[in-house]
Amino acid sequence: MVAKRDLRDAVSELRLIAAMVALTLAIPLASGTGVRALAAFGGGTAVVNRLSLVGAFFVVFIPASFSLVLALESFVGERERTTLEVLLSTPLREAEIYAGKVAAVLAVSLTLCYGGLLVYCFVTFPGLGYFPLAILLALALSTICQVAAMVAGAVIVSLNARTMRAANVMASFIILPMSVVLQVEAALILVGRAEFLWAFALMMAVVALILLRMGFNGFSREALLARDVGLRRPWRRANAALRASFNQRPGLFRLVWMRRVPLLIAAAGFPLGALAGYLAGLTNLIPANVVRPVLSTLVRSTGGGGAIDEALLIFSHNVLAFLLVAGLAVVSAGLSGFLLTFAPGFILGFAAALSSWAFALSGIVPNGFVEIPAAIIAGGLAIQIGAAAIHMDARGGWAARVLEAAADYVRALRWLVPALAVASVLEVFLG
Amino acid sequence: MLEVEGLAKRYGDVLALRDLTVKVDQGECLVLLGRNGAGKTTALRCMAGVLLPSAGMVRVDGIDAADDPAGVRALVGLMPEVPGLYERMSARSYLDHFGAIYDLSPELRGRRIEDLLELFELSDAGDRWLGTYSKGMRQKVALIRATLHHPRLVLADEPTSALDPDSARRAWIYLKDLQKEGCALVICTHSMEEAEHLAGDIGIMSNGRALAVGNVVELRRRSGLKTRQEVRELPTLQDIYLAIVDNQRMDQRELAETRTA
Numbered sequence: 001m002v003a004k005r006d007l008r009d010a011v012s013e014l015r016l017i018a019a020m021v022a023l024t025l026a027i028p029l030a031s032g033t034g035v036r037a038l039a040a041f042g043g044g045t046a047v048v049n050r051l052s053l054v055g056a057f058f059v060v061f062i063p064a065s066f067s068l069v070l071a072l073e074s075f076v077g078e079r080e081r082t083t084l085e086v087l088l089s090t091p092l093r094e095a096e097i098y099a100g101k102v103a104a105v106l107a108v109s110l111t112l113c114y115g116g117l118l119v120y121c122f123v124t125f126p127g128l129g130y131f132p133l134a135i136l137l138a139l140a141l142s143t144i145c146q147v148a149a150m151v152a153g154a155v156i157v158s159l160n161a162r163t164m165r166a167a168n169v170m171a172s173f174i175i176l177p178m179s180v181v182l183q184v185e186a187a188l189i190l191v192g193r194a195e196f197l198w199a200f201a202l203m204m205a206v207v208a209l210i211l212l213r214m215g216f217n218g219f220s221r222e223a224l225l226a227r228d229v230g231l232r233r234p235w236r237r238a239n240a241a242l243r244a245s246f247n248q249r250p251g252l253f254r255l256v257w258m259r260r261v262p263l264l265i266a267a268a269g270f271p272l273g274a275l276a277g278y279l280a281g282l283t284n285l286i287p288a289n290v291v292r293p294v295l296s297t298l299v300r301s302t303g304g305g306g307a308i309d310e311a312l313l314i315f316s317h318n319v320l321a322f323l324l325v326a327g328l329a330v331v332s333a334g335l336s337g338f339l340l341t342f343a344p345g346f347i348l349g350f351a352a353a354l355s356s357w358a359f360a361l362s363g364i365v366p367n368g369f370v371e372i373p374a375a376i377i378a379g380g381l382a383i384q385i386g387a388a389a390i391h392m393d394a395r396g397g398w399a400a401r402v403l404e405a406a407a408d409y410v411r412a413l414r415w416l417v418p419a420l421a422v423a424s425v426l427e428v429f430l431g
Numbered sequence: 432m433l434e435v436e437g438l439a440k441r442y443g444d445v446l447a448l449r450d451l452t453v454k455v456d457q458g459e460c461l462v463l464l465g466r467n468g469a470g471k472t473t474a475l476r477c478m479a480g481v482l483l484p485s486a487g488m489v490r491v492d493g494i495d496a497a498d499d500p501a502g503v504r505a506l507v508g509l510m511p512e513v514p515g516l517y518e519r520m521s522a523r524s525y526l527d528h529f530g531a532i533y534d535l536s537p538e539l540r541g542r543r544i545e546d547l548l549e550l551f552e553l554s555d556a557g558d559r560w561l562g563t564y565s566k567g568m569r570q571k572v573a574l575i576r577a578t579l580h581h582p583r584l585v586l587a588d589e590p591t592s593a594l595d596p597d598s599a600r601r602a603w604i605y606l607k608d609l610q611k612e613g614c615a616l617v618i619c620t621h622s623m624e625e626a627e628h629l630a631g632d633i634g635i636m637s638n639g640r641a642l643a644v645g646n647v648v649e650l651r652r653r654s655g656l657k658t659r660q661e662v663r664e665l666p667t668l669q670d671i672y673l674a675i676v677d678n679q680r681m682d683q684r685e686l687a688e689t690r691t692a
Contacts, residue, residue, distance in 0.1 A: 001531055008520075013519065081518075082511065082513040082514075082515035083515045085513075086529075086576070089511070090504060090532045091501045091502075093501060222482060222483065225481060226442045226443075
């Protein structure tokens with residue numbers, strides 16, 4: 001019922017429909033005609049083929065961007081006009097309202113996207129002797145995911161914005177990451193490898209699922225109808241929240257036990273990385289012209305100066321890595337924490353494939369006995385920060401949870417930083 | 432019908448409502464009076480099962496709002512202060528949409544929508560988009576929407592604030608009729624006249640707290656004000672207005688009957 005009404009509302013404005021349909025038809029027709037003209041007037045086959053794919057991406061991208069506008073209107077617009085309050089006072093459950101609204105926005109946006117793509121395909125490809133079905137299918141899948149991610153992002157914005165003006169400002173938090181995503185997708189399309197695009201689409205699907213889940217968990221009557229109490233004495237409140245996050249937190253050993261699941265995930269990252277690196281080395285997945293400069297840079301960076309300088313360099317590099325991992329954990333959903341153990345494992349495995357396990361392992365002994373457990377603890381706690389960042393709760397408290405996880409990380413650094421110092425000394429003097 | 436005990440609601444570090452205890456039986460009406468920000472709207476939202484209490488208990492027809500808020504919402508008709516209508520929908524489609532949400536059969540909701548549009552003199556405008564409606568017309572549609580499904584409890588936040596005196600009287604009569612049919616009412620208003628007209632009990636709220644709850648006689652006694660004699664010889668402006676409107680309506684009806692004859 002909610003989806004039906006929202007769909008009806010979306011198509012009730014004649015000017016809006018005219019604009020959307022015109023864009024959906026005009027852009028594919030213009031792009032398709034351009035590609036055909038290039039093919040007819042002597043553009044090389046490789047250029048035409050690449051350009052036809054970029055055209056498909058372009059055709060899908062513009063209608064997909066409507067989804068953000070429609071979603072903001074559907075969630076924040078209704079909240080601003082207080083029609084959402086009326087809907088929330090009915091026996092409908094939050095899940096029904098959320099699913100109905102998301103379905104309506106997806107239906108409109110995807111109809112426009114796929115309509116445009118079909119028109120483009122009909123105009124461009126007949127007679128071209130080339131039809132990149134796998135790439136177009138991957139593009140179609142990643143489009144669904146992008147639209148779903150934008151809609152879910154709009155829901156999260158709607159929980160924090162009461163007016164369309166505020167929502168439009170906050171929408172930049174969706175637009176900026178999406179523009180990066182679109183540039184990556186465009187680059188992958190230019191590379192023309194379908195398997196990369198499928199991997200990208202899969203990654204987008206995971207991101208979309210995480211965001212949809214966050215939106216679903218946060219979409220609650222309490223969050224939407226609670227009175228806005230304003231931000232009185234913001235510095236005092238921020239200070240109090242920060243202090244509260246450090247209060248009554250457990251010591252290191254208890255913390256390690258409490259966070260055993262993320263720590264186990266981080267611990268698994270090391271052997272998994274070693275396996276992946278080993279396989280990559282055996283199968284020459286990464287070309288030698290990429291590996292050599294990277295390895296030589298790494299060797300050069302640790303080779304200069306005396307022993308103390310070298311130890312300091314290793315130590316500062318590792319501390320910087322730990323700090324970066326914590327900062328990136330919030331925006332990468334904890335992936336940076338996993339990479340903290342996966343990446344060294346990968347390098348180890350890769351080196352083992354190129355030489356031998358004995359030789360590769362000799363490079364991480366004895367410092368690895370200190371460094372690896374430290375990386376596992378830091379990685380696990382960073383995964384916990386990411387998990388807190390993507391967990392929305394109907395009762396709120398997002399900031400408190402993220403601050404708490406970050407406070408655990410900061411407190412753990414009291415032990416981890418000395419451990420890294422010991423590891424760097426071991427590496428330089430005994431390694 | 433409605434039992435509220437020690438109800439409190441907190442938004443962050445602001446306590447919007449504290450220790451509210453009221454009881455409204457079937458066919459009774461409670462009017463909540465108070466300044467803006469006194470906690471009336473929050474109280475209504477908690478009673479409607481829309482917001483969960485931070486403390487205390489709300490029970491509608493024996494159903495606890497904390498255990499089964501959807502069950503409570505199905506029994507309640509909430510009319511918020513702002514009508515919150517879909518601008519690009521006609522009144523008929525709008526009411527039909529909400530009738531369907533409340534699971535009314537198409538025939539029943541069609542009949543009821545027509546009856547209520549007729550009662551509130553909106554039949555002719557029923558197919559126009561709600562965006563073209565005046566404030567008063569919107570408020571009437573909101574009242575119809577809140578009562579379309581024959582709720583056991585009607586919670587209305589300033590239901591007649593945008594209505595002209597004639598329409599307001601019509602709305603009061605309608606609410607009184609619902610009351611006679613056994614519906615319990617809780618109404619927030621700033622209009623003392625409305626309060627006196629509708630109320631069995633009156634709750635006076637300030638800063639999220641009920642300062643006094645009782646009927647007019649009890650409140651008068653508790654206030655400690657001395658009895659005063661008031662002689663009103665002249666009709667009020669409202670009486671005059673209503674008389675003129677009624678006369679004109681009767682004239683029109685007579686004229687129509689004469690033409691028909």
